[in-house]
Amino acid sequence: MFFKTPEIQYNGSIREITLGSVENSITVGGESAFPFHTFDAPMPHLPVIAMEVYDVKPEDWAEAAIEPFKDVINDPAKWAKKCIDEYKAEMICLQLSGTDPNGLDRSADEAAETVKKVADAVNVPLIIWGTANHEKDTAVLNRVCQVCKGKNLIVGPLEEGDYKNIAPTAIECGHSIIASSPIDINLAKQLNILLGNLGVPDDKILIDPTVSSIGYGIEYAYSVIERIRIAALTQNDKKLQFPIICNIAAETWKTKEAKTPTAENPALGDAKKRAILLEAMSAMTLATAGADILIMRHPEAIKLVREMIADLASNQL
């Protein structure tokens, strides 16, 4: 008798979505089997990593997170270039944390100007991430979409509370959008339906299921991603067949364990390696569940995740 890996019935596949401008595009999605189950079916596009860049110099980051970017941390365009040239970022995610009304509260115009600078400096697809404040994001993201018309940015997060006011401009100006909902498969599906009703084309949507890191509820994110993938692939649920994007770096690095210095708690080991591993392991766990785009921060964490992805798909490389 010869044992064969038992097959399971897949009935659908994830939409292939091409992001970025014509010259600098990248395609994600396209899976017709569970993540890295290359023995079931090949994985046409492996998960990609978008490296984070901030519009303002980050406050209270762990030393280890600042270190690689010390020389560029005040200049988002240079920061982005460094990520691409030195760390081979496949995408860039510009976090507009400077627009947070509870922080610097930078204006929409200022934000758009920064985005424009970064967009002109990079040759990879560019994600623009707001602050999840509905009013502010509406003002900021609309302005960003207009100023960067035709650049095919990826803008988000669009939530139930603000998608109506952002999606029309985004689509009119040729961008893609990130549909964000709080760790719930039904809410994710519902938002995608609403976006469809509003006229957003299917090839312009990425799902953000809302994620959290190791020790802070990663299991909820893990399971909701698995559920979305199962519904998409085995039940052919068209409204969930979109690539998934996970904004995991910020969630990881803000935790206490990513910031605790080595001397404060020696049982937690070396602070730098621990933080890198918390990020890399959190990201990898989400990739194992079904993430297509991982927004990450530290070059060494990224290296670890890339190696794992390559190893898991080694039979098709």
Added chain:
Amino acid sequence: MAITGIEIFKLLPKTNCGECGVPTCLAFAMSLAAGKAELAKCPYLSEEARNKLEEASTPPIRMVTIGKGENAKKIGGETVMFRHEKRFENAPAIALLISDDMTETAIDGRIERFSNLVYERVGQTLRGEIIALKCQSGDASKYKALINKVMQKCKASIMLISENPDMLAAGLSVCSDMRPLIHAVTKENCEKIIALAKECSCPVAVKGESIDDIIELTTRLEQSGVKDIVIDTGASSIQKVLQDQVAIRRAALNQKMRSLGYPTIVLVNEMTDDPLKEAMIAATFVAKYAGIIVLSDFSGETLFPLLVLRMNLFSDPQRPLATDEDIYEIGCPDESSPVLVTCNFSLTYFIVSGEIESSRVSGYLLIKDTEGLSVMTAWAAGKFGADTIASFVKKCGIADKVKHRKLIIPGYIAIESGALEDELPDWEIVVGPREGAHIPAYLKTWKA
């Protein structure tokens, strides 16, 4: 149990004698089906019925116990492919490899790290469970000395690694009553090792080059009456290990293949030399079905993230970890210390109590039972509103412990403060910060 109440009922004596604790055989059958009763409670079951019911109630992946007493670690017993379908049952054991050709310093270092790297988190103790002892020297007395040393110095279950029956026999001669895992039975050594395993009734791992080899070996073991089996498919590439893990889980669950219905072991220590990468591989197989994960060494920076991830993925999706409703004293609070209230989601309790602690301001933390839901989730679900918080504050007895009447509520439920003041007329409701991280700064300026 994968069998219905009615099917069970058919196998019962139908005399309704009531000795099982419920009035009728039917009621007993229903409780059994719901997993609320134990088979042994009915003294009148026929041998045949007992076998049938036991068979039906065994999980598709056998639960195997490694070690004894307080070091016993259960693995396997899994019933689903994905945790949301029900839950993952037994977290994979994390094992640390020590081989008998290492230097004394290397061995002592590992023993020390195994014993010291233990963490408390949300009321659980997180640690490695198994020390895997490899006989590399081929010298029985050296191997025995190592086993003895480890048994004396560590609280751990033991796993013996060798394919040489003589070395395993030597090892077992000093530790067989600890119920170690024997690794491994192969096609070549199987007669002798099966005999050893039977003699000391210890669990054994089977190792093959392919899943066909594994099926052949487990079938042989079953026939000779050895049931506590662990599977090592011998794969060394990460891609192949994933395929094997998925294939075995599918075969056991979806095709009811008994010969693959056992927990697995992944020797991550053999897959890379980079400790960080080792941790990454281990993390992947925590999610994807390993029963035991062997690491080449422990360090805080690799073990801590791995253990926390393991706890997260093996938590019950239907039942969030919860803390008991109560008044928790943080530091040494007195009658003028601040009073804070929050929900009983363990993660929330863990974060908030940690922040109060790091503020170095002693205080009372009131934990309201919200069925394990976080502040906003509980609020949205109607379990953490003004009425429920007020009745808890009244009955918990905090009024006798403090002289002031100021209650700090989480910033995220600021909206409830008006209604709370109505419900608790004696109290002044103070809205605290939203983020736990801002609690220390806030408490430092707090005045009764």
